[in-house]
Amino acid sequence: MTIKTGNLGASLPSLAFVVVTVLVSPYAAFAGGDVAASLLPRPASAISGEGSLPITGSFAVDVSACRDDRVALAAARLPGRVARWTGLRVLPDRSRPALVIRCGAAPAPVQQAVEDESYVLFVAAAGARIEAPSPYGALRGIETFLQLIEQAPGGFAVAGARVEDRPRFPWRGLLIDTGRHFMPVDAIERVLDGMAVVKMNVLHWHLTEDQGFRVESGRYPRLHGMGSDGEFYPQQQLREVVAYARVRGIRVVPEFDMPGHTGAWLVGHPELAAAPGPYALERRWGIFDPVLDPTRDEVFRVLGRFLGEMASIFPDPCMHIGGDEVNGVQWDASPAIAEFKRRHGLATNEALQSYFNGRLQKILAKHGKAMVGWDEILQQNLPADAIIQSWRGAESLTAAAKAGHRTILSSGYYLDHLKPASYHYAVDPLAGAAGELPDVERARILGGEACMWSEYYSAEMIDGRVWPRAAAIAERLWSPADVTDVGDLYRRLELTSSWLEWEGLRHRSNPAMMLRRLAGGDHTHALTAFAALLEPLGIAGRAPARDYTSLVPLNRLVDALPPESEAARSFTAQVDAFLADPERQAGRVEIARRLEAWTRLAAGLDPLIARSPLLAEAQPVATDLSAAADLALRALGNGAGLALSAEEKALMERLATDRAEVSIAVAPALARLITGTAGSSAEAAP
């Protein structure tokens, strides 16, 4: 049986392989014959083969035909990972390796922006083999192999298969903002572990912001010393992260955002600013006035030395200089800067920033770095090798490609908006105008980056805010364009979530811990059941909700909720099926059972709320939810919609209104049930 999920463009080394057109493996039967059914991202192509390879406690890898230290380390880690994914006690028997890896050498000592990441994975009863032209492909193939391990009668196994795979886009990134909230190095390493599983390959590390300067500078110790509240990465840690990423085939592109978003630089070095200091660390969120002064050579001398220092730590061919959200207030207020602009024929602040970028680019070029910047830097005179990160809209992606720049998409990939995975999944870098570009221009679209800005998450929340949603973007950037089945995505996101858990990520355990903390350490049965029906608001909903600063603790209900409610997704599907049934019988019993439980939620929460003032804001939400469940039960009994009293109408309005910075994720489906209005499940999506 052949499953082709897309076209494999490149021709890969051909392996002797018999295509089996009937199912012979009992394990393939588990997946309905779709050998890629458990994979995320889905591969370019996969066909099932004969037999299956047992995965036992003697599991070992032979990597002698792949002379690359990264693959060797990945192979050395693999038995331990197999042990965690299966619970087997693995004592490798190297005399009988279950997996053999062969690879070509890396073309350059440092991973480049475009590398061959293709591989072929061949699995048969006698053993598995990964063949890849480069070490990068071998690393990706190892992740595929691991994802294929499944329970089988008598133990674990990988069903016979041939997977031919390569990414659709070479740049599959994730931005982590450690400027606004500091993330300790173990949190960053967990992010990298997760990225490796879903074959993402660029950590875009946002390291400086108005609220914090997070890198240790030997040349300018006041930068981190005065600009970080003591929360910064010593250089040793920066190198550790780079090394940790490198052996996983992940590049680290550091971002030093400038000339705006530089408030934290100026606390220790006010002389770099366009207006006199003193400066204090910014505690609020937003766009602020402090900005570097691009008119003085001394500023570039400091930047040159600092960026040189950073270039020696971050070996990546790219360095990100930000360039976003310069509001121009300080520049406009300075007579000296006005005079400079006049003298140099710089009519606008955009032109002044373009001048700034031009000098910056010379510094980067000296260190062999290509400049990456947000789409604001896309101006005339921008050197051709600059890479544009498109965030304000996909138009700039096309414009950059047309202007000769390499470019990556982030518009539509902002994870901090807390939109559902399905939303991001639908965003394709080559959709619309970009897809119509001539080949040479379209080839400049390198891929995309998920962005996780950190106004509203702290280190204990990072796993749950990033995962598993980032995996949807990872698949969009790796898999063939026609892999778009949302239901199938969510099924595999659940698996991915488990893999990440086995890798040590805390996207499931930390939210549960935070709920228990809200409950003062006590039992949380009622709170857990309640929380499962809610979703947290993203940045747009939170900013206006209270006077947020970087010091406001993120320890409330909204912070403990996963971004997407699985209960709401399944309930919505049940309700839609019920309403679509002319007899109004489909799933009636199951729906009633859920509603009955919800009618008791508010009462169940009362004792917890009495002890935990932090939960008080949840009480009206719970009360309305329980009341609505009661109404819905009546409607269910009716078999038709209810005629609502004024009071009940008011309840329905409150139900649809965000409170306590959370939304009731089951509210749209409840409303449809109560009014008896069949609708699409799309209405339920936030």
Add this chain to the structure above:
Amino acid sequence: MTIKTGNLGASLPSLAFVVVTVLVSPYAAFAGGDVAASLLPRPASAISGEGSLPITGSFAVDVSACRDDRVALAAARLPGRVARWTGLRVLPDRSRPALVIRCGAAPAPVQQAVEDESYVLFVAAAGARIEAPSPYGALRGIETFLQLIEQAPGGFAVAGARVEDRPRFPWRGLLIDTGRHFMPVDAIERVLDGMAVVKMNVLHWHLTEDQGFRVESGRYPRLHGMGSDGEFYPQQQLREVVAYARVRGIRVVPEFDMPGHTGAWLVGHPELAAAPGPYALERRWGIFDPVLDPTRDEVFRVLGRFLGEMASIFPDPCMHIGGDEVNGVQWDASPAIAEFKRRHGLATNEALQSYFNGRLQKILAKHGKAMVGWDEILQQNLPADAIIQSWRGAESLTAAAKAGHRTILSSGYYLDHLKPASYHYAVDPLAGAAGELPDVERARILGGEACMWSEYYSAEMIDGRVWPRAAAIAERLWSPADVTDVGDLYRRLELTSSWLEWEGLRHRSNPAMMLRRLAGGDHTHALTAFAALLEPLGIAGRAPARDYTSLVPLNRLVDALPPESEAARSFTAQVDAFLADPERQAGRVEIARRLEAWTRLAAGLDPLIARSPLLAEAQPVATDLSAAADLALRALGNGAGLALSAEEKALMERLATDRAEVSIAVAPALARLITGTAGSSAEAAP
């Protein structure tokens, strides 16, 4: 309001303090006026005071009046711990410390077996103060302070209080067996984190066994090189653990079990054995023949060098030499040993072991170490400073004290039996004959040690197997003897469990992860609900269940279950109340609701079991449980017991029978409900 939970023997430095006899703090009201209500272990005495101290994001500690590096480090860690326990973002404002710590100097550079661990904690609205004669008391006081932080309207706070506290026993230990299953160093450090929270102070580290020799020896590298499957602690890690424990006020007593349980030594050094080799690593569990040869000087030369090497790594005044379970088979089979015994007038193997211990003791004395051993070593000629660990029964505790030895109790504290916390809680070192001893002898009873032998747990299970049950033993050994309320214990174990979670322990998250792994990474709602009603069998039930070896994976349902079912405890209480009600109405609705859900468990599990062969063994258990819930619902409707058919009687028998190495924890209560027999909840305890 004064709460005295015991007598405070020592007089502590008196602090100016006003005893307030009415509740003035709104926070104290949360705990019903019992200021120690959230503490575990409960302190010697606690009285509530005026006002309350806000715990804010500027929380800081002043430790200038406690010149000890351990307390300084604990104080430095405290703001981060407060952040994790509350979710506050803590940037300490050292100009206004909320907590001031004063302490006396440690009497000796290395923590001794008996130290003054007393402290007074004084909390008022303006600040908190810990005063302690020694750094050890200061460390304990910090834990108490942390446990007192609670949610209050407007933020977090510690209610005004004065806690005067000291331990009942100086030796409060926990044995971790890393010989049978290796535990990586991070698992050991999590154990130490948990111990510190509940004021335990001795890590008894079982480092060598028939199945593994876990310490790196520079002198004899074949010991760990051939005796560990590569799973051993490099010396740097041993020192790291010692340092990690030291700064938490925890001693590390290493155990090198000999002359029996030495199979792993002999793989690389068969010449030490009483019978010719070769030897292989033991994979089975049990008592085996390999034993050191105590008749040859060369054996003691090797032991002398090896123990000298270990003495330089482990600074503790005690070293544990095991001494248990010598079966004498090899000794009896050797003509040379028989001749040696004759020549030295050693009539029995016990006498020969006594001779062995005598020579061992001289080695330890040379390194300034007191010998600790299992109660088998309690024989004539044992040097007076040897410490006896009583495990085969409490009689040896009394016998040892009478014979002049210091002694610690482990009989009744074997956590690997997976008995409920209440069982261990009821075991008091001074119960029975020990309590009747003359003062001078009773004073030799130093305390006790929980033992966690590792036949049936791996590194991912250690947190859940140890915690929170070990906390019950910690309280028994710290708190006054009259602190015995089991209901109150379980309430506080739930809190303790949360504290440990906030400290990073995985006793809650790893079992959940293991359940998801059982389900192949898929949703586990049904499995979670089912698992909550089960309890795993302890070592006695598992050993006969299958042909266990150290290579058998611990990845089944039994391994994923917490030792105690909270659902069973609460259901049993509900059923008892119902049956005790002459009207048979009490809690009827709630009981019916639970039973109804249970009737659907088996069907809910079916799809999971179909995909996960590892779960197949659970199917008959679930089927019977659902059927019994159905019967119980009928009985509940009846208001009286049912007359059971033969088939139903067979079901009830199966329900009470352990299968798949688990017991149905709700079975006794279900049975009482079905038969209508009022009984005591004690019947429900395994």
